[in-house]
Amino acid sequence: MNDFAHLLDRLAYEPRRNAKLRLLQDFFAGTPDPERGWALAAMTGGLTFREAKPALIRALVEERVDPVLFALSHNYVGDLAETTALIWPGGTEEKALPSAGEEAPGLGHNNPPPSVPTLAEVVETLATTPKRDLPRHLSRWLDALDETGRWALLKLVTGNLRVGVSARLAKTAVGALGGHEADAVEEVWHGLKAPYAALFAWVEGRAERPESLNPAPFRPPMLSHPVEEFEDLDKLEPEAFSAEWKWDGIRVQLAGGRDRQGRQVRKVYSRTGEDITEAFPDLAEAITFEGALDGELLILRKGRVQSFNVLQQRLNRKAVTAKLLDEFPAHVRAYDVMAAEGEDLRGLPFAERRPRLEALVRRLDHARIDLSPLVPFATWDEVAAARADPASAGAGEDADAIEGVMLKRLNSPYLPGRPKGPWWKWKREPYVVDAVMMYAQRGHGKRSSFYSDYTFGCWREGAGGEELVPVGKAYHGFTDAELQKLDRYVRNHTTKRFGPVREVAFGRETGLVLEIAFEGVQRSTRHKSGVAMRFPRVSRIRWDKPAAEADRVEVLERILARGEREIAPGATMEASE
Amino acid sequence: MGDARPISRPMSQSASDLLTLTREGLYCPLGRFHVDPTRPVERALITHGHADHARAGHGQVLATPETLRIMAVRYGEDFCATRQEARLGERMRIGDVTVFFAPAGHVLGSAQIAIERAGQRIVVSGDYKRAADPTCLPFEVVPCDVFITEATFGLPVFRHPDTRGEVRKLLDSVALFPERAHIVGAYALGKAQRVMALLREEGWDRPIHLHGAMEKLTELYKREGVPLGETPKVVAADRKTLHGAIVLCPPSSIQDLWSRKFPDPVTAFASGWMRVRARARQKGVELPLVISDHSDWPDLCRTILDTNAEEVWVTHGQEDALVHWCGTRGIRAKPLHLLGYGDDGEAEPDPGQDLGQDPGQDPRMEEASA
Numbered sequence: 012m013n014d015f016a017h018l019l020d021r022l023a024y025e026p027r028r029n030a031k032l033r034l035l036q037d038f039f040a041g042t043p044d045p046e047r048g049w050a051l052a053a054m055t056g057g058l059t060f061r062e063a064k065p066a067l068i069r070a071l072v073e074e075r076v077d078p079v080l081f082a083l084s085h086n087y088v089g090d091l092a093e094t095t096a097l098i099w100p101g102g103t104e105e106k107a108l109p110s111a112g113e114e115a116p117g118l119g120h121n122n123p124p125p126s127v128p129t130l131a132e133v134v135e136t137l138a139t140t141p142k143r144d145l146p147r148h149l150s151r152w153l154d155a156l157d158e159t160g161r162w163a164l165l166k167l168v169t170g171n172l173r174v175g176v177s178a179r180l181a182k183t184a185v186g187a188l189g190g191h192e193a194d195a196v197e198e199v200w201h202g203l204k205a206p207y208a209a210l211f212a213w214v215e216g217r218a219e220r221p222e223s224l225n226p227a228p229f230r231p232p233m234l235s236h237p238v239e240e241f242e243d244l245d246k247l248e249p250e251a252f253s254a255e256w257k258w259d260g261i262r263v264q265l266a267g268g269r270d271r272q273g274r275q276v277r278k279v280y281s282r283t284g285e286d287i288t289e290a291f292p293d294l295a296e297a298i299t300f301e302g303a304l305d306g307e308l309l310i311l312r313k314g315r316v317q318s319f320n321v322l323q324q325r326l327n328r329k330a331v332t333a334k335l336l337d338e339f340p341a342h343v344r345a346y347d348v349m350a351a352e353g354e355d356l357r358g359l360p361f362a363e364r365r366p367r368l369e370a371l372v373r374r375l376d377h378a379r380i381d382l383s384p385l386v387p388f389a390t391w392d393e394v395a396a397a398r399a400d401p402a403s404a405g406a407g408e409d410a411d412a413i414e415g416v417m418l419k420r421l422n423s424p425y426l427p428g429r430p431k432g433p434w435w436k437w438k439r440e441p442y443v444v445d446a447v448m449m450y451a452q453r454g455h456g457k458r459s460s461f462y463s464d465y466t467f468g469c470w471r472e473g474a475g476g477e478e479l480v481p482v483g484k485a486y487h488g489f490t491d492a493e494l495q496k497l498d499r500y501v502r503n504h505t506t507k508r509f510g511p512v513r514e515v516a517f518g519r520e521t522g523l524v525l526e527i528a529f530e531g532v533q534r535s536t537r538h539k540s541g542v543a544m545r546f547p548r549v550s551r552i553r554w555d556k557p558a559a560e561a562d563r564v565e566v567l568e569r570i571l572a573r574g575e576r577e578i579a580p581g582a583t584m585e586a587s588e
Numbered sequence: 589m590g591d592a593r594p595i596s597r598p599m600s601q602s603a604s605d606l607l608t609l610t611r612e613g614l615y616c617p618l619g620r621f622h623v624d625p626t627r628p629v630e631r632a633l634i635t636h637g638h639a640d641h642a643r644a645g646h647g648q649v650l651a652t653p654e655t656l657r658i659m660a661v662r663y664g665e666d667f668c669a670t671r672q673e674a675r676l677g678e679r680m681r682i683g684d685v686t687v688f689f690a691p692a693g694h695v696l697g698s699a700q701i702a703i704e705r706a707g708q709r710i711v712v713s714g715d716y717k718r719a720a721d722p723t724c725l726p727f728e729v730v731p732c733d734v735f736i737t738e739a740t741f742g743l744p745v746f747r748h749p750d751t752r753g754e755v756r757k758l759l760d761s762v763a764l765f766p767e768r769a770h771i772v773g774a775y776a777l778g779k780a781q782r783v784m785a786l787l788r789e790e791g792w793d794r795p796i797h798l799h800g801a802m803e804k805l806t807e808l809y810k811r812e813g814v815p816l817g818e819t820p821k822v823v824a825a826d827r828k829t830l831h832g833a834i835v836l837c838p839p840s841s842i843q844d845l846w847s848r849k850f851p852d853p854v855t856a857f858a859s860g861w862m863r864v865r866a867r868a869r870q871k872g873v874e875l876p877l878v879i880s881d882h883s884d885w886p887d888l889c890r891t892i893l894d895t896n897a898e899e900v901w902v903t904h905g906q907e908d909a910l911v912h913w914c915g916t917r918g919i920r921a922k923p924l925h926l927l928g929y930g931d932d933g934e935a936e937p938d939p940g941q942d943l944g945q946d947p948g949q950d951p952r953m954e955e956a957s958a
Contacts, residue, residue, distance in 0.1 A: 023865070024874045027852075030765065037764060076744065077916065083909045084745045088864055097745035097863065158749070453843070453872065511870060 012130045012156060014042055015050045016163035022175050031176055035184035039211075048206025049130045051185060053167065055178040057205050060137035062170040063145060065091050071150055075100050092165035099161055101154045125155035131206065133164065179283055189214035194231040194427040197284050201225040226268030227278040229286075230303050230349045230357070231427035235417065235434035244391045247435075251422070253361060254386040254394055256406060257415040257436055258307040258344055259319050259531075261326065263287070265306070265343060265380075267298040268353070275299065290331055294341050297377040301353045304371070306345035306383065309412065316344075316412035319545070320533050345372055346383040346417070349425055357425035361433075364425065386416060394418070398437055414530065415439045441528040442570055443550060444469065444562040447479055448523045451501040452512045454486060461494055462501040462513065465549070467525050469540070471564040479517055480540045482567060485527060488548030497552065522558030526551035532571040542567045603734045603899065606685065606703050606710050609924060614712060614736075616703055619683035621650075623701055623712050633674075633687065635714025636698035637662065637777055650674050650682075652689060654697025654812060658777065661804050674699070676725075692716040693727035694881050695778030696809060702730050710734040711895065717880065718887040719748065722785040723778070723814045727891075735897035736924065739905030740882040741860050748860060748884040754877045755786045758834070761854060761875055766832040769850035770875070773839035773857040776802045778881050780836050781809045783858050784816045786879070787834065797822045797830060799837035799846070824849075843872055860884070889913060 018038045025031050039047050052058050072081060072095045081098060088094040128136075128151075136148055149168065153161050166172045182200065183193040185207075191214055202224035203210050212218035238244060262282040270276055277298035279288045288295050294308075310317040310325055325339035348368040349357050356364050365385075372382045386404060388394045394416055397404035401413045415438035423433035446467035454463030464486040468479035489497065500515075500523055507514040516522060528550035535543035542564065607616050612625040621631040628645035635641055635651075637658030642651070644663035649656065650672045659667045674680065674689040676699065681687075689699040694715040701712045711732040718727050741748075762770055774780040780802050787796060795818040798806060803821050810816055822835060827849040841847055842855050857873040860880025868876040883891060888910060892900055900921040902910045907923035914921030 024868065024876065026874065033764060077913075079912050080744050080909055083906070083912075084743045087743055087906070088745055089866060093865055094745060097747070158747075 012128050012133060012152075012164065013160040014038070015046070015053070015130045016156070016160040018050070019163050019166075019172075019174060020159045023173075025175075028180065031180060032184055032187070035176065035181060036187055039185055039188055044208050044211055045131050045206035046129055048208060048211065049134050051181055051207055052134075052205035053130070053172060054174050054176055054181040058134055058167075060134065060168075061140075061142065061145070063149065063168040065169065067146060067149075068092070068095055068165060068169065071095075071146055071153070072098065092169060092171065093162055095153075095165055096158050096161035099153050099158075125151050127155045127160070128152045133167070137168065177283070178285075185210065185214060189216055192428070197229060197231045197427075200284065201228045201278075201286070225276070225278075226270050226301075227266035227276040227298075227303075228268075229264060229266065229278070229280045229284040231284070232262065232264065232282055232305060233347075233425050233427060233434060234429040235436040236429065236431055238418070238435050238437040241391070241395060243435075244394075247391075247418075249389065249391055249394075251420055252418045253365070253421055254388055254397070255346060255383050255417050255419070256386060256401065256413045257417045257438065258309060258316070258383065259412050259414040260307040260309040260316075260322055260344070263294075263306065263308045263343060264303055264349075265294065265298050265345075266303040266350075267300045269301060290326075290328070291341050292331065293336050294343060294379055297343075297375065297379045299377075300351065300371060300375060302351035302356075302371065303349040304343065304345045304368070304380070305347035305349060306343040306380075309342050309344055310339050311342040312340070316342075316409040318412060319531065323533070341379065343380050344383045345380060347425065357427075360422045360424060361419050362421040394437070398439060413439070438530075441530055441546075441550075442532075443526055443528050444482075444566055445524050445553060445556060445560070446482060446527050447517050447558045447561045448501075448515055448525055449479060449481055449517050450512050450514050451497075461498040463494055463498070465497070465525065467527060468517070469562050469564045469567065471540070477519065479522075479561075480564060481538060482540045482542060482564065483527065483529070483538075483544040483547045485525070485547045485549050488528065488550055489552065493552060517558060519559040522561075524553035524556040524558055524561050525549050526553055532567050534571065540564050540567070542571055603708070603710060606705060606708065607712070607734075607736075616683075616685060618705060619685040619687065619703065621682060624714065631682075632668075633701050634659070635692065635701060635712065636694055638695070638715070638775075641714060644668070648672065650680075650687075652676065652697045652699050655699070656697075657808060657812075658697060658805070661808050662777075690728045690730050691725035693718065693721060693724060696724045696781070696812060696814070698724060698778075700728075700730060702732065708733050710736065711897075712736045713738065713891075715740070715882055716891070717883045718891065719751070719880075719884075721782055721881070722789065723781045723809060729891070729894045731896050733897060734899045734901065735892060735895045736901045736903060737888060737892060737910070738882065739888065739902045739907050739910045741880065741884050742888060742902070742906035742908075742910040744885045744909070746860060746863055746884045747886060748863070748880050749878055751782075751786055751879050752790065754858070754879050755783070755790045758787075758856060758875065758877060759790060759792060761856075762832060762834065765852075765854060768852040768854050769827075769830045769833050769835055770854045770856055771835050771837060771842055771847045771850060772877070773842040773855070773859075773873075774836050775881075776838055777805050779858055779879070781806060781814060781816060782881065783836065783877075783879060784819065785814065788815070788817055792834065793817065794834070795820050797833050797835040799835070799841055801838050801841075802836055839871075892919065893917075 018034060021034050022031055025034060068091060076098055084098055085094045133152065140148060152164055156164060179193060182196040186193050186196040199221045202221060209221040213220050264280040266278040266280060268276050277288060277295040278286060279291045279294050281287050310322045325341065328335060345368060348364055348371055351367055351371050356367055369382060372380060386397050398416045402410035406413050415436060418435040418437065420433040446469050448465050449468045450466040451462040452464040454461055464484060466481050466484045468481045470477055471480050501513055504515045505513045506516050527547050529544035529547040531545040533543050533545060535541060605618060607614055612622050612627045612629050614623040621633055622629045623633050624635055624641040625632050631648045632646040633650045634655055637655045642659050644667040646668045648670045649668040651674060653673045656671050656673060676689050676691060679686050679688045684705060686704045688702050690702060692698040692700045692714050694717055698714060700714060703710045709732040711730050713736060715738050716727050758770060772783060774783050784796050798819050798821050800821055806816060806819055828851055831851050837847065839857060842857060847853055854875055855873055856875035856877055857871060858877040858879040860878060860882055861867045862876030862878045898920060900914050900919055901924040902921060903924045911921045911923055
């Protein structure tokens, strides 16, 4: 447990992906089974057990430490788990304390030192132990662990373990032990169970590749590269490509198969392989095939695609109620097929997969699954025209839910990952507004010495006249040279400091205008302005523009209004228009 | 000074006759001198060379020979009108009181100052630690009636780990990332040299590269007989070639452009504050090293008991918790709100650093220097 805790500790401080990867690899290579397997489970969200309540932790520590001193400490540190970890008497690093009177009875010197628990012991005990025994186990472990170990244990048992590592990165590190790509690990992942002994045996070359026991496994998706400007297309021959709409939804995978008893297995996966079937019973119900479809999750009402705003109200809901299913009906617009009728189709070129996809969707004949239509074209100019005005190019009423076009090479197989060349995404032109820099914060990693995160605002009529109100935050879009200038600007125009944040001078007469590009606007209860941008970035620095001429919040509200022309739940088409 | 404690004293004399608080800091009316005054005074007794305790511009300064030399290096030879060396343990008559210095274990030359009159003894500990430090003499317990303690780490969450483990963390990171430079923020006086000595103890025999601001004091330590090995000054143009190097710089430089020119730098910081994660994060530290020149909580408590003091005055730091703890032990205690010392410890501006360059650093964090 201590080793795992120290890994978490290092990861929590390490901002660089490659360095995290190195730390993970180092840990997996040097830690035996099943300890490393449970660690992998902890990092990929694969642990389930009864969580301990903060009140329980507090009670344990107050049995051992003067409550006044604990309260002062908690106040200072600001985190219950960390305060407890730091203040816990005993522990392996304890010196001979003069404050013996504060120690709990039973911690006397006659008892042998408790043995340091393994992560395996912790996880297995938590999974099986009755609630009333939890305090006893916890205090025994806390006595045996060092400070970092106690911290990690408390974060783990209270369900607050934030690792700073994605499941994908952990899998990448495991794969790298045997020179495998993360995708190879993904392929076998859903057949495996913690603590993953078979997985480690395989990547270390000690055993065969584990048979996937999952009849409906996740298949890592194929990703695209962006078309930055029209000239990028000059190198590509239009006749070698197919075009389709890029939908503004969430990429999902529908997988079906039959288990050994011949029962249908239905799975909905997110694009990273997360099993989200339980959140989408309405989609799962449609998975009556043996195979895998790649498509976009959308909300359709009366046959019309709703805005991303609406989709968001369906996502991330813990409870899937009948009302939610009714008001936010999920739909998949399919654009590729990886397997059908038990056959892996990923080796086929797109031109052959597409008819298989069309046949499958037709055969399914399900209201929740339809086909993403192709966009016919002969030249790149025609694609550009469709991209600029999807409504006139066949998308009709759904045009607002389109964020660009996808170009797919006809002869390309389905390649997991992001191969350069076969798939291109060409997004619509972003929206832009001119906003005024209001606050700046230091960045991370390589940028940690620079003020690189900017909060910017637009004008509105306030109680006391014209005022700037924050509308968003951006931290990229500029070059390193521009960053140096912005950083200097922030330092030279600071008016207030709030911890790591600086307020810069802004007003009618003073302030720096940033041109912000973004993909859309959502309602926000968090921002004072009531709106939040999607993917905002600095597209230009307007050193020349007076702050008084920056845009008004109403510009954003108009964009928001456009996106909200969706059909209200339960309303008829006529009523909504 | 290991003599038995005097037993009798006139009932009329109280501790405040020996020591009181003035605008300039602690003042002894019977001896007509200040201890670690924060403004220029006639006569100053200085516990150690950190900038918040040792300031320039006093008339007469009494301090250990090492502290006097440190002050001369930092402020120039004319840092005061006249200076007088205090030899450890040697009793000196000043006005109506007797004074002696005893080692405090904080940094090279650091001392506690004992003030006696008519059988009563007050000890001003200055900053002190009980942990081993290869660069200075260990703390000596001086029994006393009133003990004035610092409380930089005066909360029970502060228990400094074994320094060896912390240095190993640094060396393990160098082994794991041999292509990256490791930039270690450390205070120019004391902490930097202690980290160097600890690295040598752990077998690091390659050069330890120094920021310019550390050079003079490190040379002074070497002259005082502390072996620190090869410590070249970083040449700006060579920074990008220092793969796998360990580089020491003042804390304010770890986030500077200066440190960004090293190959993919790992940012480390050697400080007792690194015990608290939020503190480390605020500073953008990637490799926190919990190495402190102050006493941690158990050592603060232990030292109070060791001195047998009836009364404890608690200065700069987390006074409340220590005062409360004294109460639970039946020891009279009060906070002494000294102005001018770092709220969080040694407020030590880095000499040689242009402080005007980055006024925006959270001031609390600038001071969080222990």
